[in-house]
Amino acid sequence: MSATPSGPTAFHDLSAFLATPRVNSLALSADGSRLVAAVQTLNGEGTAYVSGLWEIDPTGERAPQRLTRSAKGESAPAFAADGTLFFVSGRDNTDPGAEKGEGKDGATLWALPERGEARQIARHPGGISGYALAARAATLAYSGGLLPGAADAEAHAKLSKDREDAKVTAILYEAGPTRFWDHDLGPAEQHTFVRSVTGEAATVDAGGQGSRDDGESALSPDGSRVAYTRFVNGTVPGLNRDAVVIADAATGEEIRVLEDAEYDYFGPVFSADGRFLLCLRLLKLTYETPYDETLVRVDLETGEETDLLPGFDNWPAGIAVSPIEGDETVWFTADELGHAPVFRRDPDGTVTRLTVSGAYSSLQVAPDAATLYALRTDIDAAPVPVRLDAAGAAQSPVALKAPGDIGALPGRLTEVRIDGDDGFPLRAWLAVPEEASADAPAPLLVFVHGGPQSSWNAWTWRWNPWPFVARGYAVLLPDPALSTGYGQRMHERGWGQWGGQPYRDLMALTDATEARPDIDETRTGLAGGSYGGYMANRVATSTDRFKSIVSHAGLWDLRSFQGDTDGSWIFRQIFGDQLTQPERYEANSPVLGAERVRTPMLVVHGAKDYRVPVGQGMALFQDLQRFEVPAKFLYFPDENHWVLKPNHSELWYETLLNFFDAHVLGKGWVRPGLV
Template sequence: MEHMSEERRFTAETLISLPRFAGLALSNDGKRLVASVVRPGKKRRRLVTSLYELAPEASPRRITRSAPGEGAAAFAPDGSLLFVSRRPDPEADEEERETGERPALWLLPPGGEARPLAAPPGGVEGFAAARESGDLLIAARVRPGGAGWREDAEWEKARKEAGVEAQLFEGYPIRLWDHYLGPRERRLYFAPLPEGEDERIEEPRELLSGTPLELSAYDITPDGSTAVVTRWSTHEDLAARVMELVAVDVSTGEVRTLADDAWYSSPRCSPDGRRVVAIREERSTPERPGDRSLWLFDLSTGEGRNLLEEFDLWPGSPAWSPDSNIVFFTASCDGRVPVFRVPATGGSAERLTGEGAFSDLCPAPDGRTVYALRSTVGEPPHPVALDTAAPEEAPRRMGSFPELERIELPARIRRVEARASDGTRVPSWLLLPEDAAPENPAPLAVLIHGGPLNSWDGWHWRWNPHVFADAGWAVLLPDPALSTGYGMHHIRRGWGRWGEVVYDDLMRAVEAAAELPEVDGGRSAALGGSFGGYMANWIAGHTERFRALVAHASLWNLEGFHGTTDLGTWWEREFGNPYQDPSRYRENSPHLRADRIKTPMLVIHGELDYRVPVSEALSLWTSLRRHGVEAKFLHFPDENHWVTKPNNSLLWYQTVLGFIDHHVRGRRWRRPELL
């Protein structure tokens, strides 16, 4: 692609320089829309989030600025902006500064300066603000059994002076994604919004006293009287535990269980304070995957019902209309994520958007506008305003970001399909570089998504297909069995049958793409992360169809994985109890065919990955070297399940593209300079 001008290139450098939207917040009067925007820091060692105020088609106005960054924005009733930041407290004394800055809750009043509002020693992990009263729920980590934030600070000081970093665990799990769940526990606190200019929250009242709330979600009614919280159930069988939904009377502390029969998430209280909606996921078993739906509960009676009885997709991002009559939500649907609405009284869900993947829904007080983030496979996320009274009209852009508007992506995008062995359609997105033609077919890179309950339905920052297309690759993004957006049948087909059904779907999708005249199917590579990395490992032991394979954060030995991943009991829903019957783990484990691998492989893993521990990569690497397979191992000591730091991301793309270019296209291998 030497003829393409540098201005039109879309390299990894281009990708990491783009602004990334990470959330929206709308003021109560609907007059102010704020977005969290993520950019690389000055030295590109990490990503930094800032807050911008948006207006239609106008230049965004940056309203926060600090090296640590700011995020998780929400508005108070008086128009003040609440956010979380690690920025230093300008009034902190020397001793306080020595403890290091942790995330604190800040308040930025209209026309004033930002000030810290709550700074628990263990840091603020999140918050919710009551729409009318301004009362706050604050999630913070504190010492197990501690009496409050002051005692927690004294305990931390004693540990530091003694040089103690040890942790004692008594529950399960003990770690998540990239951190241990200690030495503090996550708790939820209630506090009125301080009225004085210099007042701070020093000792808020704990709700659900003494209950750790790992993985919890929460919201508060507009008048601040009731908190709705999800929390782990106390079932003796760890694998049978669910995330129950409870309502807490803020004044008395009384707890009422609304539901304890499934996994509940994303609770959202209605503007009139009478009801709450939440995502409900049924308990899965090895024989049957659980369905997801949207449930509504009456906060006075506790009665609940399914809002989406006949809906065969999985809802997300619920949000109420201002009059509490409509619930908006999104759902992955055939390679898109449209916006839907359903009456709170019940009825059929109505689709409001066509192309695009939407998230972060913010219904406006005018009753017809919904602000959201919108992306496609071929367009980065950007804020838009959707007119629900005229959904056929294209959403209006909110804010003008030149970096996003200048980019010209190098690929032609089309939808392609294959047929599974049982006749089910297996859809994919296919990206073709601009010079791909029958007389100049492009080599094929197959990107396998993670999850596995996931889909290629929008823009992707970590596995961006346009960077591959810019380098001259045709890129296939297949949605095999287990992919979301195609109904429960598509999930049931592959449930517990990763190495059988999902593998067959992928290979059929590959062959269908390889038959296209613009694609050189004889020169191909398969790449994936997490579950996609698992599939790359499975492919390695079952076919020599590809000239190169890339396995990032991949599962290798399912028999051992159950005991080392952060949520091992979660996998029993699909593969069963390994202590009683490990057969499904063995049937689907790639490591048992290590001796059959011939294809060159690039193994990539982050040391801080606790979802798929680095031991999986080490075991895979040992197997490859023991059997004489040509391979490389890219190790990131400072990354977790994903590679997020900008400079590391550049090295990732350089290494991956260099590896597949060498083995598939016969180009000279060039070791990245910083490796």
């Protein structure tokens, strides 16, 4: 936690807050001597974040040094076996003889030696969406699209040019899905290509990955095998699934496919000896039961699949394996009670929690498996690279010097703990202004997280509580039913009733917070995005206890939403078939209570949002006007499910703050500039 401020902090100035550098990912060299981070900073116009690579001293003694700089930026750092640093960039290739304007073709793969200039290693028409490097061989795998009928990248480039010349943008779908988050899928479909790092070997197409372009792949340490994800369109949408394919890296021939109608497989990682593939296995939801997730290991010779975490009650993520051949130790992260610790799974099956607090990601294991590097964050701490004892337990990490210091906070962080109406233990984070006391209680804002399978356990740049704390508000960050990190029971108790048990948990945590002497229970507002926006709508139709409500990308009419969202089949499984199972739609759809809304509402939505399409926000705004509810609609024609552009993000914060000031504090409405 940052020190108590002696004056205004960065959170009192939205421009300063949003200009803070953001550390996003780490890469460790094979010999453990170099640690590199991708760091986002504002461009000169303040209209976009541009990523660059920084050298981080693993000992924590030296200041960070910037390695790359370009207008397009560099991201996704990784080290090859010989110590060369790779990255992805949309920059043009300025090497003599290079084709001009290559940058317009999308992201390409670059290599930066420890001394010398970066050189382009691989390009693909339409761009490279992801890549992987072999730990002990000069082999790389990368992902890129191929149009129907294109056998290779050259044919794909010709077909793309033919479409461009004919000014054809149409896409013919023969199976779904058709969209993903903020873009149309197709007509190109992702494939994984394997080649030598030096380009001396012929490129091998290891096969299609399906229609979702995450570019997730892995190479065995010796480069002989490649694993990649494939989205499988079922005979009906409910049977859509994610599979992991293991193929021969030299021929592309499939060796084994991890595929099951009951499970999704993703996140492949090879063991250090190449004998096993580890990946995450998600038990698919049904109408009756929620998701469940575990970590599995597959013997590549026998195909035997072993659940490595049979008694672990939370969902693992971020797999990292020991680089020592024969050592079966695995490290991973998982949400747990408002944190996301690092865990170690020893070869005998013992699972140990390495960290005391915070949320961790981007795990990197030193070559002797004695040290871990990771990004650590918390509700009150922006991401920072840290060093951990890989064999330790319940430890606090050593922070390494890196860009992105947020300085002092304008308040303090505490917790709220109660039991739900069914006896289940509940908790929430509470950020409180420094000046709040029984003599000067703070107004309260309640922020509901998205997901709903998610948790308030890490720093966020988009729903950060501290600019609101700097304005004098306390901010409650509750984890109600369906939140991650509280065991499978937390999902079960809210399953199929989005507006039921989660709503009651939310109200109970709000009640407990309002009972604190440093909180003014007469001045409370609520806001949320995605599922949190749904809950904001549900709250608005269920109670008038809040002075104002903000609904960002919120679901309003579950019937129309289910057929319009990019993941239509998922939500049909959750809520049921509208024709034969209307019960959950009728019990959970906020639109059915539209006439009960009395609370002033701010609706926020982006037109490029395909997960919760903008029609949901527009319909909500129209209904609010129809029933004469004080309402405003902040609309972003070029934003998606999130508000990502820094100039728009500043406007988002300013509008929410001014809206709450007007209705929670009773101040006059101040219209933000430029809108």
